[in-house]
Amino acid sequence: GAVVSQHPSRVICKSGTSVKIECRSLDFQATTMFWYRQFPKKSLMLMATSNEGSKATYEQGVEKDKFLINHASLTLSTLTVTSAHPEDSSFYICSARGRRPETQYFGPGTRLLVL
Amino acid sequence: GENVEQHPSTLSVQEGDSAVIKCTYSDSASNYFPWYKQELGKRPQLIIDIRSNVGEKKDQRIAVTLNKTAKHFSLHITETQPEDSAVYFCAASPQNYGGSQGNLIFGKGTKLSVKP
Numbered sequence: 627g628a629v630v631s632q633h634p635s636r637v638i639c640k641s642g643t644s645v646k647i648e649c650r651s652l653d654f655q656a657t658t659m660f661w662y663r664q665f666p667k668k669s670l671m672l673m674a675t676s677n678e679g680s681k682a683t684y685e686q687g688v689e690k691d692k693f694l695i696n697h698a699s700l701t702l703s704t705l706t707v708t709s710a711h712p713e714d715s716s717f718y719i720c721s722a723r724g725r726r727p728e729t730q731y732f733g734p735g736t737r738l739l740v741l
Numbered sequence: 742g743e744n745v746e747q748h749p750s751t752l753s754v755q756e757g758d759s760a761v762i763k764c765t766y767s768d769s770a771s772n773y774f775p776w777y778k779q780e781l782g783k784r785p786q787l788i789i790d791i792r793s794n795v796g797e798k799k800d801q802r803i804a805v806t807l808n809k810t811a812k813h814f815s816l817h818i819t820e821t822q823p824e825d826s827a828v829y830f831c832a833a834s835p836q837n838y839g840g841s842q843g844n845l846i847f848g849k850g851t852k853l854s855v856k857p
Contacts, residue, residue: 660844669830669849670785719784729775730845732784 628654630722632733639710640741647705647736649720655700656722660730661693664717676703710740743768743835747848755856760821762851764831765813773834774814775845776805780827788829789816821855828852 629652639645649659657678662670674684674695682695692714694706703722707714717737721730744767754760766774775790791798791805791814798805802821807814818825832845 667852670847672844672846675844729787729790731787732777734784735782 628722628729628731630656630720630731630733632720632736634736635734636737636739638739638741641711642709645707645710645738647707647718647720647738649703649705649722649733651701651722651731654722656703657700658723659697659703660721660723661695661703661705662719662721664719664735666717670719673705707738710738712740714738715740743771743833743846745831745833745846745848747831747851749851750849751852751854753854753856754821756821756823758821760816760818760825760853760855762816762829762831762853763813764815764833764848765811766833766846767812768833768835769809769812771833771835774805774807775832776803776816777830777832777847778827779830779850785830818853821853823855823857826853826855 631650631652633648637645659676661673663673664670672685673688674682676682676695676697678697678700684690697703715738717735719735720733747764752760772793776788777785778788779785789800789803789805791807796807802819804817828850830850831848834845
């Protein structure tokens with residue numbers, strides 16, 4: 627099946643620093659990748675949709691200058707949390723659309739803790 | 742836009758019993774409905790999905806039913822086992838999911854506990 631990796635799996639950083647999270651589709655080309663945020667015991671909240679070679683589409687309420695998304699190739703999308711603050715601490719999960727156009731496969735997630 | 746409601750938020754069953762989770766959606770144009778299982782600290786895994794041109798789909802102990810008229814769909818797990826314990830999310834795709842901007846709108850999740 628389709629495999630999506632995410633790196634790092636866990637990161638702890640100081641307030642004010644920036645953190646980059648990578649999402650890769652390992653055995654398929656993903657023209658579209660999605661970034662989600664998940665709080666403890668809560669559902670998946672879509673942050674943005676990332677299309678290869680074009681600007682990401684952000685959901686309402688998500689600051690595009692805060693959460694920078696780059697989808698430079700068909701297998702890699704990155705999310706950069708700029709000037710991170712404690713309230714940005716969360717579980718960030720990416721997903722990629724697989725060979726079946728409607729199926730999404732999720733990465734393992736990145737747990738971010740901002741001190 | 743699309744809104745997905747999921748019930749119940751928690752469900753506890755005895756091993757061997759059946760479990761049913763229900764979802765409703767608001768956008769009548771939605772045409773794809775997947776179910777994901779998420780174990781603690783892990784990624785959501787697709788367990789079954791259904792498209793709007795089908796009323797029911799079954800895969801071993803798991804089945805999904807769809808009622809387009811009422812705009813609701815349900816997940817049925819029979820002969821539950823302790824390893825079925827997890828959080829289950831339903832989702833619906835707004836119109837034109839196959840397009841470049843298609844995405845999934847998720848329900849809030851159901852925490853299923855199967856007691857041995």
